Amino acid sequence: MRTLFLAFAVLTCLVQSVQAETIYGRVFDTLKGKILPNTRLVLGSNPNQETTSDSTGTYWFRNVKPGPYLVHIFTAEREVVGRLVVYKSVPTTVANLDLSKIDAPDSDDNY
16 A cells, blocks of 8 residues: 555656646737737747747747746747746746837846
C-alpha cells in the first residue's frame, strides 16, 4: 500500500510539472485608439509558438509551460517585444497587449 501511494505521489508531481497553460488576450494600441486584427505574434519558447490575432484582435497560445517568455508582436508598422510570465497555478493567463504601453525587455538572457 505504501509503494502504491508513493507511485501515485510521484506520478502526480510529474503531471503537475509538465502541466500546460493557456495564454490569451487582445492586441491593441490605446494611443491610436484601435484594436489590431490579423497581427502576427510569436511566443519565444522552445520551440517558438506562432499565432495571428482574429478580427477582434484576440489571440491564443495553448500548451504553454509555466515560466517567463518574450512575445514578439509584428504589426504592419513595426515589431514590438514584450514580456509575459505564465504561472503554474493559473490555468489561463490573460495578457492584453497594449502596444502603447509595452516596454522593451531589459535583456533576452532571462527568457
